[in-house]
Amino acid sequence: MAAHQDRAGRRLVILVPYLWLLVFFLVPFLIVVKISLSQIAISMPPYIPTFSLAEGWAGLVDAFRQFSFDNYLWLTEDDLYIRSYLSSLWIALVSTLIALLVGYPIAYGMARAPSHWRPTLLMLVILPFWTSFLIRVYAWIGILKPEGLLTVILQTVGLLSPDEQVRILNTNTAVYIGIVYSYLPFMVLPLYSALEKMDGSLLEAAEDLGCHPLKAFWVITFPLSIPGVVAGCFLVFIPAVGEFVIPDLLGGSQTLMIGKTLWAEFFSNRDWPVSSAVAVILLLVLIVPIVAFQRAQQRAHEREAG
Amino acid sequence: MARKASAAKAASAKAKTPGGGKNVGPVRRTFAPWNDPAAKPFILFENVTKRFGDFVAVKNLTLGIHEREFFSLLGPSGCGKTTLLRMLAGFETPSEGRILLDGQDVSTVPPYRRPVNMMFQSYALFPHMNVADNIAFGLKQDKMPKGEIADRVDEMLKLVKLEPFKTRKPHQLSGGQRQRVALARSIAKRPKVLLLDEPLGALDKKLREQTQFELTDLQQQLGLTFLIVTHDQEEAMTVSDRIAVMDHGEIVQVATPAEIYEYPNSRYVADFIGDINLIEGTVASVRSGKVTVDTPDAGKLVVQQDIAADVGQKAWIAIRPEKVRIGLGKPAARTPNVMRGEVWDIGYLGDVSTYHVRLPAGTTVKALQANATRLVERPITWDEQVYLSFAPDGAVVLLS
Numbered sequence: 132m133a134a135h136q137d138r139a140g141r142r143l144v145i146l147v148p149y150l151w152l153l154v155f156f157l158v159p160f161l162i163v164v165k166i167s168l169s170q171i172a173i174s175m176p177p178y179i180p181t182f183s184l185a186e187g188w189a190g191l192v193d194a195f196r197q198f199s200f201d202n203y204l205w206l207t208e209d210d211l212y213i214r215s216y217l218s219s220l221w222i223a224l225v226s227t228l229i230a231l232l233v234g235y236p237i238a239y240g241m242a243r244a245p246s247h248w249r250p251t252l253l254m255l256v257i258l259p260f261w262t263s264f265l266i267r268v269y270a271w272i273g274i275l276k277p278e279g280l281l282t283v284i285l286q287t288v289g290l291l292s293p294d295e296q297v298r299i300l301n302t303n304t305a306v307y308i309g310i311v312y313s314y315l316p317f318m319v320l321p322l323y324s325a326l327e328k329m330d331g332s333l334l335e336a337a338e339d340l341g342c343h344p345l346k347a348f349w350v351i352t353f354p355l356s357i358p359g360v361v362a363g364c365f366l367v368f369i370p371a372v373g374e375f376v377i378p379d380l381l382g383g384s385q386t387l388m389i390g391k392t393l394w395a396e397f398f399s400n401r402d403w404p405v406s407s408a409v410a411v412i413l414l415l416v417l418i419v420p421i422v423a424f425q426r427a428q429q430r431a432h433e434r435e436a437g
Numbered sequence: 438m439a440r441k442a443s444a445a446k447a448a449s450a451k452a453k454t455p456g457g458g459k460n461v462g463p464v465r466r467t468f469a470p471w472n473d474p475a476a477k478p479f480i481l482f483e484n485v486t487k488r489f490g491d492f493v494a495v496k497n498l499t500l501g502i503h504e505r506e507f508f509s510l511l512g513p514s515g516c517g518k519t520t521l522l523r524m525l526a527g528f529e530t531p532s533e534g535r536i537l538l539d540g541q542d543v544s545t546v547p548p549y550r551r552p553v554n555m556m557f558q559s560y561a562l563f564p565h566m567n568v569a570d571n572i573a574f575g576l577k578q579d580k581m582p583k584g585e586i587a588d589r590v591d592e593m594l595k596l597v598k599l600e601p602f603k604t605r606k607p608h609q610l611s612g613g614q615r616q617r618v619a620l621a622r623s624i625a626k627r628p629k630v631l632l633l634d635e636p637l638g639a640l641d642k643k644l645r646e647q648t649q650f651e652l653t654d655l656q657q658q659l660g661l662t663f664l665i666v667t668h669d670q671e672e673a674m675t676v677s678d679r680i681a682v683m684d685h686g687e688i689v690q691v692a693t694p695a696e697i698y699e700y701p702n703s704r705y706v707a708d709f710i711g712d713i714n715l716i717e718g719t720v721a722s723v724r725s726g727k728v729t730v731d732t733p734d735a736g737k738l739v740v741q742q743d744i745a746a747d748v749g750q751k752a753w754i755a756i757r758p759e760k761v762r763i764g765l766g767k768p769a770a771r772t773p774n775v776m777r778g779e780v781w782d783i784g785y786l787g788d789v790s791t792y793h794v795r796l797p798a799g800t801t802v803k804a805l806q807a808n809a810t811r812l813v814e815r816p817i818t819w820d821e822q823v824y825l826s827f828a829p830d831g832a833v834v835l836l837s
Binding site: 354 | 526527528547548549550553554555557558559561562563564565574575578579608622623626
């Protein structure tokens, strides 16, 4: 009796997250898929067909008949979408690599800092999250705009003559800066956790066996931090691909990112079906790295357990 | 403990003589370069002091270790033994003094340029490399040709009997196997000196005993100088040619295992190595190699020893439990050093029994007796009055 109850209880516990995913992820996604198969229409909502319970089974079958892949075909016909996808992937990739180059030394320094400093350093990395993401991106406008803080500083130290101004805002450079800045903690934290748990005696052993400390970094420290590198890169890359706020606020008219395209399609063109199709394809594009990430995590987990 | 250790030492001495290496054998018995004033130590710590902030880890220490010696640094944790080892490896720099290796000052030479290798307490195996790559690591740093590296790795794997595990990763090995990989890696480069930091600490008792003998064999075969750090006195007794007992950054005594056991120079050493009885008293007389100590427990006790002591000075008679005789009957009239007491406790271990006997003034003396016959009923039992005695040459008088 008790065992039976126990099992039922366990099932209930497992059920809760699945229910959550079903209600808040799968159902909305299916609605998006449904809209992406619909046609644009001047109506409320702005697409057809719509389901109506009043029409019963026949109405449902009729609605299904009206579904088409036209919107997906459309995505291949106008090269704007392809270019947006590719440009997003490229910007995300470059930003990820820059974040890695910037984040690695930070994480390394944190992991090597005296242990009583580490909680403070960790706190400093997380601190920006206490302010709204939007406000922080706005702050970058203030820094990067032609008459902004950066110009003033560079003019003061003499790197820029008084009549010159930095031209970073509304360029892809500003987008890179924004993405690297915003997602840096997601790079630093997994790197730090990988570097921090590394046994210091490994480096001593390498040195003892005749390896110069600089070389020891490349043959011991770096290979052992690869799970952290992989985790950090995915955590930056995946959200960066679909980023909308940063390219919209910091990027220029020539900055092409799929998030921005989607937004324009939805709010400016009021073309819900096409923007839904864009969203579905974006998800499919990201599933590949997400699955790869999960696999890598699992492998790292198994290695630790072993 | 002590009894086992000395037995083990005897066994290891036996193991050393017949097989061993080519140029050892009988020579081994007379291996005692530390007694030769002309012999130059291979490793020399010269007035070495090491401070960490306010803490003095090693205090003005001078110590010479000879080539091919198996030398142990023994002491409780925090006594400075590991710091001494790490200074020789190059991970710490002496605050004062210098360290000579084969006549050369190596005090400031970085670890990667020193001809010494270390086996770490944690083994510090590279987790992302397999067994062969771990062993080959040091050889690759020396830019040894690939073929030679492969040969040397195979040779090392054979030496530590790990040939079938060549391509395993460290996490796929047992504790004992990891220990062997660590050992193979640290000797692969044929260092002049091998440093071992608590090498057997993580192994279970049986494996540890077996590995101790393998270590001594290996040292003989390779003709290396071994410097081992341990807090396990039994381990130190079993493997070492000489032992340095350390306390608070200083060396208390340096001697062979037998000397340390039979002639400890202080209560600290006597207590640290094996089991010992200490009977407190004052020096009553010192003459012609005989010291008489007046004790509240047993009156005047005589020890045969040359010692510079003043009459009236506080002293302790130190005697190992196996050297105390115990009996119910009063010993013959002229038997020296007879003590009376009451059996307080009996520890029956099968092969031996330890009798804890309380003397009149409250000191407890342990007497170890081999159970030579099957004892269904013990002849000596709790609360019985017994006579204890020891030979004058069986004990030592300690002044500190």
